[in-house]
Amino acid sequence: MSLPAAFLSDIAQLIPKNRRFDDPLSTLAFGTDASFYRLIPQLVIRVESEDEVVALLQWAQRDGVPVTFRAAGTSLSGQAISDSVLIVLGDNWNGREIRGQGMQIRLQPGVIGAQANAWLAPFGRKIGPDPASIQACKIGGIVANNSSGMCCGTAQNTYHTLAGIRLVLADGSRLDTEDAASITVFRNRHGALLERLATLGRQTRANTELAARIRHKYRLKNTTGLSLNALVDFDDPLEILSHLLVGSEGTLGFISAVTYNTVVDHPNKASALIVFPNVETCCNAVTVLKTQPVSAVELLDRRSLRSVQNKPGMPAFVQHLSKSACALLIESRAASPSLLREQLALIMKALACFAVEKQIDFTEDPVENARLWAIRKDTFPAVGAVRKTGTTVIIEDVTLPVEQLAIGVNRLIALFDKHHYDEAILFGHALEGNLHFVFTQGFNSAEEITRYQAFMDDVAQLVAVEFGGSLKAEHGTGRNMAPFVELEWGREAYQLMWQLKRLLDPNGILNPDVVLSEDPQIHLKHLKPLPAADELVDKCIECGFCEPVCPSKGLTLSPRQRIVIWRDIQARKRAGVDTAELEAAFQYQGIDTCAATGLCAQRCPVGINTGDLMKKLRSRDADRTKTSEWLATHFATALQGVRFTLHVANGARMLLGAPRLAKLSAQMSRLSKGQVPQWTNAMPQPEKAIRFNPAVTDERPRVVYLAACVSRAMAPSAADKEQMSLYEKTRSLLEKAGYQVVIPENLESLCCGQPFASKGYAEQADHKRQELIGALLQASRGGLDPIYCDTSPCTLRLVQNPGETCLDLYDPVRFIRTHLMDRLDFTPQQAPIAVHVTCSTQHLGESQALIDLARRCANTVVIPEGIHCCGFAGDKGFTTPELNAHALRSLNRAVHSCSEGISTSRTCEIGLSQHGGIDYHGLVYLVDRVTKARAH
Incomplete structure (x- = not known):
């Protein structure tokens, strides 16, 4: 059903066109989150203020338009997608206020979790929740999903560390629980709602059987359904309302700020990996560790260990463990080194009675610690990296009573075997009985969907009914567990959730079919296709971890979105559908505006460099091969051409004046579609060519100085207070430190090839790189002398194949720290x-x-x-x-x-x-x- 005209008209008056997206490429790009579902929104709106959210909700309420809120879109259960209106956070939601030497922090929903912890680090504090996605997920999602993590447990999640909240309800009304005036206004206007919440609280607490069930459920890690514990933990309706919003996944209101009571972040920590001969022994050890000074205990079954056993840095013994082995990764933290060592002694004493197959003793070495935790962190991507193209990775998240953990683990493994999920692995936060299991699933046939349905039915029966556990411990209910909420909670509690939903969202406009759904098949609908696109990106699981480091995110597309679009283009082509319009839009949105610097690969769980795909596509379109070959062969002439162009630009600045030239060049750049560079005050002046002087024999150590082509062509700008060139400054520093500076012969013709590679001319790029390596070998006397490159991108390109040459290459940072510090x-x-x-x-x-x-x-x-x-x-x-x-x-x-x-x-x-x-x-x-x- 299309969106009402009145709604669209009102939005057009409020939200600028550059923050409204309804074109096919944009809506498709926003149609995915980290889950295995896809819904294409009719309209995406990037909001920049609470006032905008209020107006949008009032119009949506008036016209019955469903809306979904989205922060980072790292949701694993389909919470952040919509086939109606998707409201996305813009740049202006990053506010923070640190209080009481870090004892509290107030955050807006657009703050990335790791950034909040970076602000708190100087105070030795952090927020309680510590989800695995903390480098990418945002506070809005952390609160809305009541996320936890490896060390968080139940005591330090958002619900239990909440000090205050600012929210907007479905009708556009606001409440700030830390603002007395806001509370007064809200009480006056919503007295009936608050009274109804108070009544529901009293009724729930008076229902001893239901109240006991709720308390029992929340002793476990539990994010299935709405936060009914708010009704038994509080009698103040404002507190009830505040805590109901936590874990509501955008179905009860919009969270525009939250205040956390922070927790201690101990500086001293140590980790150990202990492998037990079987699941039973391992889980019995977990029970003992519950009473010990541990901060994290991660369980890894044999399949998990097998998935990472061949990775670099893994202990060799992992390959030879017995079939039934089960490991615990244990971490302890303390305020001082001496206290930490006391704790480690207590832990090892408690474990002394258990049979152990292999172990790595506790280590305080940060490098060794990181290596041990890599075993745990690499398990999820390890499954993603080996899955068949076209399948997706599903990570489920359940809680079992700790005393039944061993039986539960074995029963889950038996379900993997029953339904032929042979690649499935199981790991989790053992202290809480919180288990994650990861498996690959295709949705390309009815048989595969039926297999998934049967497996999930069995899991739900096992976890929720037989063990009385939670079907969602920390990932949020989403749409994949919505059909099972009643099975887990029972009819009475389930109907209570619906009462709360209808009280706070009477028209059902907030994120329908998430958490609560009247469709028992909703978890089998809108399943995301992951068609083959290119081997460079086919392993992408669309998690969104790459997005925070992408410079084009918010301008055009993020790496995840580029892959989504390219997958769709390839699938349409195979189906015989015309993709001309989509490809035309993708040229600018995807290819032209990708920086292709590869930072996305550093954040990607499976190491995908989306920039490599964009460079490959540029190579496909690179049709000026002869020009490229001429430039490679006549590079010195080309460099002179760059200097001449900069000389002309500098002359134009002196003739026209900087303001007029900047305006004129901006117009010319637009008209030429970027062919004419845009002049700014920071535009370099031309640099003089570097003269070659043969090295002389003296007592000083030699260093070969490779001045990159950009530093050979570009002098400081006319506006720069510093007018000495990079070459002169570098040479001066090196000689000050006592080095003889050696310049390679024929330097003007040399280039690492980066300019050619970035344009898609790989052959010419490689030719220039090899030519430069030859010249450097000669200048460095066969690799005897260190080589200093003054520009880090060129250094990176030259060292991209370690072991290829014997060159001793340095970027400025490494050379200064290793060769100049003692001089x-x-x-x-x-x-x-x-x-x-x-x-x-x-x-x-x-x-x-x-x-x-x-x-x-x-x-x-x-x-x-x-x-x-x-x-x-x-x-x-x-x-x-x-x-x-x-x-x-x-x-x-x-x-x-x-x-x-x-x-x-x-x-x-x-x-x-x-x-x-x-x-x-x-x-x-x-x-x-x-x-x-x-x-x-």
Whole structure:
């Protein structure tokens, strides 16, 4: 059914066109979350204020239009999709207020969970919930799903750490439980609603059998259905209402802010992996550990261990464990090292009576800790990586009474065998009896759907009926467990949930068929297709973990959405459907605006680099092979051409003036569709060519200096306070540290090939890379001398095949930290410095080292939040400037206290200078300024 005209008309008056999406590409892109369902919304609205939400809900209520709220879309149970109106959080929902030295924190729903913890870290505190998706999921979803995690248990989830909430109900009315005036207004206008909630609470508490059942259910981890514990835990109707919203999955109202009572984040921790000979022994050990000072106990069945046994860094013994083995990954945390060691002794004493097949003793080493936890964290993606193309990965989430855990684990494994889910694995938060099981499922035939239905029916009967457990422990009910809520809770409790739903959402407009549904088959409908698209991305499970680091998210598409669209295009082509319109839209939305820097691969559970697919598609369309070959062969001439262009631009600036030139070039860039670069105040001046001087023989150690083509062509901008070139500054620093600087011969003709690779000309790119490697081998005397590259993207490209050559290559960060620290004396400056960690620096593993170096050089270091990639992406800052502008839209506010920024990429620094409003320079400028040669 189409949306009412009056509703659309009102929205058009309120929401700008660039925040309303109803085109086929956008609605398809937003039609997916991390679950195995798909619903295509008729309209997607990006909201930026609570006032907008209020108006939208009032109109939706008036016209009976269903709406669904979406934060990060990492929901695993189909909570964040809609076939009506999808309301998505925009940029302006990132507010926070830290109170009482971190004892409380008030957050808006758009804050990513990990960011909240980063703000609290200086106080030794964190929020209670710790979902596995905390690097991507947002507070709105964490609250709405009552998410928990590995250490959270039941005591530290949102429900139990809630200090206050601000909400909007289905009729558009607002309530802030921390604002006396808001409470007064709400009581006056909604007295009947509050009285009804109070009555339902009294009736529920008076019903001793029902009240006892509710209390029992919430001793377990439980997110099945609505939060009925609010009715037995509180008698104040405002408290009841507040806590009902927690875990309601957007079906009772919109959460516009939440205040948490934070929890201690102990700095000292140790982990151990203990493998028991069978499930029974393992689960008996869990029962003993319940009384010990442990913060996390993760169970991994033999299948889980088998799924990761061949991964690098895994203990060799994992491959040779017995068939019945079952492991516990145990972590303990404490306020001091001595207390931690006391705790470890107690834990090991408690476990001494259990038979053990293999074990890795407790270690406090952070590297070893990370390696152990990688075993647990890699299990889910391990299943995703080996699944057949076209199938999806399903992760279910149940709770069993801990005392029945062993029986329950074996019964679940028996169900895997019964329904032929041979690849299924089982792991979970053992202290809570919370088990996750992961399996692959195709939905391409009626037989496969029937198999899934039979399996879920058996799981529901086993967990909810036989064991009295929870069918959803922490992932939220969603639409995949909505048909089983009554089975788990019983008719009386189920009808009580419906009373609450109809009281708070009388017209049923909020996220219908989620949590509560009158359709017993809803979990078998709207199943998401995952058709083959390209082997580079076919393993994508559409989880959305990639999205926070993508510079184009919010401007065009995210990596997840690019894959969704490309999958659909390929499926349509195979079906003989015309895809011309969709492909035309995808050219800009998907291909042209992808920075292709590969940060998405770092966050992806299965390591997918969506940028590789976009570069492959650019290669398909790269039809200027002869031009590319000419440029590769005549690179020195091409470099001179770049300098000439910059010289002309600089002359135009002097002739026309900067404001007029900026306006004129912006118009020309638009008309030429990016063929004419856009001039800004940060545009470089032309650099002089570097003269080759043969190396001389002296006592100094040699370093081969590879000046990247961009630093050979681009001098500082005319507006930059610093006019010394990167080449001169680098050479000066290296010589100050006592090095003889060697320049490769024929430098003007050399290039790492990155400009060709980014345009899709792989052959020419590889040719230039090999040519450069040959020249560097010669300059470094066969790899004897270290090679310093002044731009981190070029370094990354040269080291992309480790072991290929004997070259000793360094980016600026690694060279300074390994070769210059003992040759220079540092005197940190008082002036604050901004740091941008480039994508290539992150890929090179030098992020923290860059930050540490900056802190060695300046007493105050600012690292802007939420900026992972600047979006300049080689030349896209010139040809697609909106990508750079979007990626750095929050930079100016973040660095206003600084007069300078540093980075390790000349092109990135152009965009950073323009959008940050301060000059950005290479790291060497800062290091040179604050150092003196150490006397020997």
